[in-house]
Amino acid sequence: MATDSKSLLPIIDISPLLVNCDDPNMMEDVGVAEVVRKLDRACRDVGFFYVTGHGISESLMKKVKEMSHQFFELPYEEKLKIKIKPGAGYRGYQKFGENYTNGKQDFHEAIDCYKEFEQGKYGETGKAMEGPNQWPENPQEYKEEMDEYIKLCIDLSRNILRGISLALGGSPYEFEGDLVGDPFWIMRIIGYPGVNQENVIGCGAHTDYGLLSLINQDDDKTALQVKNFAGDWISVTPIPGSFVCNIGDMLKILSNGVYESTLHRVINNSPRYRVCVGFFYEINFDAVAEPLDIFKEKYPGDKISQVSKRVVYGEHLVNKLQDTFVNFVEHI
Template sequence: MATDSNSRLPIIDISPLLVKCDDPNMKEDTGVVEVVRKLDRACRDVGFFYVTGHGISESFMKKVKEMSHQFFELPYAEKLKIKITPAAGYRGYQRMGLNLTGGKQDFHEAIDCYKEFEQGKYGETGKAMEGPNQWPENPQEYKELMDKYIKLCIDLSRNILRGISLAFGGSPYEFEGKLVGDPFWIMRIIGYPGVNQENVIGCGAHTDYGLLSLINQDDDKTALQVKNLAGDWISVTPIPGSFVCNIGDMLKVLSNGVYESTLHRVINNSPRYRVCVGFFYEINFDAMAEPLDIFKEKYPGDERSQLSKRVVYGEHLVNKLQTTFANLMEHN
């Protein structure tokens, strides 16, 4: 499988999958078969891969990052107009050092967005996250741009998961019923200041919460690092026009541990400001994630597959948020 010489992560052209994404017989197409094979291998071996041939233009991906840079360049007082609070459903701007990973402050600022839902829809669990996303007035048209971007990422994530579903040995649509018929999503627009010293932790080592992540990072700065099976940190060199894709905790649970949600971190050793836009595609907020029968049957002897874990996604997410922002009330 092709890999970038610096990062050694798989590069997967998913265009054959997109051509056949609405064909129920897609698994019979030789191009789709090859994409599915590569997705399966990447999910087993490292949990991270580059996605090319995804149909979202490089110029549009770049515009998303450029407008995000413009927001982070605003005066601090201006950014605080959309300040994140528990009362705002953990949505909005978080200042530098507010985010905690492993109990330690991360050196980044961000705008956090989540799928909006009706008040009371998810009962007591969902109450903590109720409310509209907060968008800045500047730059102008930022909200409209990001709304379009979110729709494109939802479609792309759904189609990649059709390929992963085939890799499971299921139909292409395993993720589109009661499990992901009403997918939740998260978007974090993250800014990492330039530094004049090495190894400042922009974001500490963590795994992602949900199913699938699409990372749109600045093309000219290498900061994302992935921990491989050998325990080494691999630098993920940007490939212009690509997404860095990785699987999260929920897919690890569904696959009974056969697919790995991999530790990763961000260290921006560049003196220049770095932007990364992360889109996270999740299962239904109120869905129960547990190992799929096909994995329990297919891999009964696999040591990694003995998770026997059940978790409601929304409870998992709210718990993670309240841990991450444990100091929000005290310092906000």
């Protein structure tokens, strides 16, 4: 049984952070310091929080969801025109039953998009991800709207991470430069059908792969659930105009385990179709993720935080995708 989120997930107005995001001395601003304090508490307590004051218009947030609804309402034959194909970088439309989490079938359909890169740029590891994103022609201007939305999400993610970097006791720029100077990103546009029975798993319990996730969900249906560190499932009630934000596996590693990536799942108990547009901000595809020296020095005595893992992000992503699509790839 999930409990309601209204008093359990923090709501953080990050506008002071955005106003001062290019100032290396931003922590001297009282508003920024308060945002940083709230980010630290949210990341330590649950790993999820609402973000408001983020500067992306509510009209654009609604439009990308409305256009996604229009796509998912099309006949299957139309949607299959951009079907994911073997060797095409896991990009495009996947129909119901093709996505697996922890070996179990999820009840959703989706369009999967990734940052595009030149053939051969990342050698053998990158080969599995090579290819152009597949955008539908219907609805018209969908690609253009999404391109603009993605650019804004990249900038927003970078700025939130400056606040998180300060929250961990570093400079604002620990998650930039060689590590995230050329950030990879993932966009999953997911459709969850309405159901007439309870507890159909739209997406099974999982943590996210990367640094930071921005979730733009339908305003009128509650389906996302977060497992807090006490072991309770929290239902994440949508707040119009906000993003639900969470930290992923790479941030857990880089922070030396001080911040934990959090299990979450989707159960759409509504009889109405639900759309969620998830943007996932990652480190460079070929970057090595390991605890940053500054955080190993700052948290030497916390046994829980001693994460010794070294992970090349691109390898981590490809392995996760191959696990997710193991049945799908074999039966195309």
